[in-house]
Amino acid sequence: MNYVADLHTHSTASDGQYAPAELVRLAKERGLDVLALTDHDTADGVKEAVETGEALGLRVLSGIELSADDYLNLHILGYGFSPATSGIRRMSSDMKKGRNDRKYRIVSFLRERGVDVPLDEVEAEAKGGVIGRPHFAQVMLRHGYVSTRKEAFDRYLDTVEFQQTEKGTKPSAQECVERIKASGGKVSLAHPYQIVLGEETLEELVRRLVSYGLDAIECFYPKHTPEQQAEYLRLAEKYELHVTGGSDFHGEKNKPDHPMAALELELDWLMG
Numbered sequence: 001m002n003y004v005a006d007l008h009t010h011s012t013a014s015d016g017q018y019a020p021a022e023l024v025r026l027a028k029e030r031g032l033d034v035l036a037l038t039d040h041d042t043a044d045g046v047k048e049a050v051e052t053g054e055a056l057g058l059r060v061l062s063g064i065e066l067s068a069d070d071y072l073n074l075h076i077l078g079y080g081f082s083p084a085t086s087g088i089r090r091m092s093s094d095m096k097k098g099r100n101d102r103k104y105r106i107v108s109f110l111r112e113r114g115v116d117v118p119l120d121e122v123e124a125e126a127k128g129g130v131i132g133r134p135h136f137a138q139v140m141l142r143h144g145y146v147s148t149r150k151e152a153f154d155r156y157l158d159t160v161e162f163q164q165t166e167k168g169t170k171p172s173a174q175e176c177v178e179r180i181k182a183s184g185g186k187v188s189l190a191h192p193y194q195i196v197l198g199e200e201t202l203e204e205l206v207r208r209l210v211s212y213g214l215d216a217i218e219c220f221y222p223k224h225t226p227e228q229q230a231e232y233l234r235l236a237e238k239y240e241l242h243v244t245g246g247s248d249f250h251g252e253k254n255k256p257d258h259p260m261a262a263l264e265l266e267l268d269w270l271m272g
Contacts, residue, residue: 001268005034006261007063008077008190008218008246010254013037013045015132017251020045024052024060030260034267036079036246038063042092042130043083061270064088064180065190068173071205072163072196076176077218077244080270081185088183091171098169103131105165110136110156115145133157134254149254177212186270188216188244193228203235210239215269220245222258242269 010016011023018026020037027035035058037049046062053060061079068074081088103119110117117139125135137152146152156162171179177187189209192202200208206217219232220243236243247261 001266001271002264003033003059003267003271004031004262005036005265005267006030006032006246006249006263007034007036007061007079007188007244007265008038008065008221009035009249009260010039010065011037011045011049012127012129013042014039014130015126015134015250015254016129017254020049021052023249024049024056024058026260028056028058030262032058032260032262034059034061034265034271036061036063036077038065038077038079038246040065040130040132041067041098043081043088044092044129046083059271062185064092066091066176066180067170068176069168069170070173071198073191073194074173074205075190075194076173076180077188077190078176078180078183078185079188079244081180081183085183088179088185091176091179094171100131102166102169106133106136106157109162109165110140113156115140115156117143117145134250138254173209174212177209177214181213186215186242187213188218188242189214190218191221191223191248192217192232193221193224202231206235206239206241210241214241216242216244218245219243220261220263220265222247222261242266 011020043064050060064078066076121139122135125138137149140146140152180187217232217236245263248258249260
């Protein structure tokens with residue numbers, strides 16, 4: 001059965017603009033049947049989102065977006081797991097601690113390049129959620145170090161030099177997939193176009209992830225070209241994977257070129 005859905009969104013539990021309950025209300029107004037809250041490395045906002053969805057008559061799936069160490073921008077989306085299971089709680093706790101440690105690395109990295117960002121302002125920007133690069137970008141913009149948030153990433157926060165400071169700080173893709181599956185969830189490969197591959201081709205990576213338990217590929221995404229989308233759909237068909245899609249919505253302020261999506265997706269495999 002097809003549902004109108006957005007399976008890739010973020011709240012203030014990580015680096016989104018809206019609190020989980022606010023995000024669900026926006027999804028209801030958007031006319032969605034199904035929303036997945038997939039905050040970075042945490043499921044802290046899921047309970048609030050699910051309860052708000054129940055009150056509004058909108059199905060909200062538990063979700064998470066995990067960063068894997070194998071390659072730059074290799075992200076694993078988990079859906080429909082129980083946030084209370086030990087595997088997810090332990091991984092979320094470890095990654096939350098890692099992101100807390102990471103904020104000091106980012107401060108040092110920027111300071112070495114003449115950008116002095118007050119950490120207290122970054123923490124205030126995060127509003128108690130998991131601190132991410134967008135929070136740093138916003139403070140850099142406020143202090144005039146960059147003229148746009150995109151410039152903050154292009155010049156500092158998404159460079160090869162920055163990514164070298166991240167290596168070895170995240171779990172492997174295999175661990176991400178297996179933890180989600182062990183918690184009763186389903187797994188999708190997020191925005192394949194972003195992955196900076198090494199020795200493997202994308203198809204070889206997909207084949208390897210399938211061996212760990214991959215269920216789906218995020219084929220529909222705002223930045224995918226028609227050619228990329230066709231390739232991802234081909235891989236999904238070849239490896240008998242489901243098709244997911246989402247906006248990567250962070251809010252108009254945080255990611256203005258990623259409005260909330262309303263995609264028609266076959267989701268019986270997720271709705272049990």
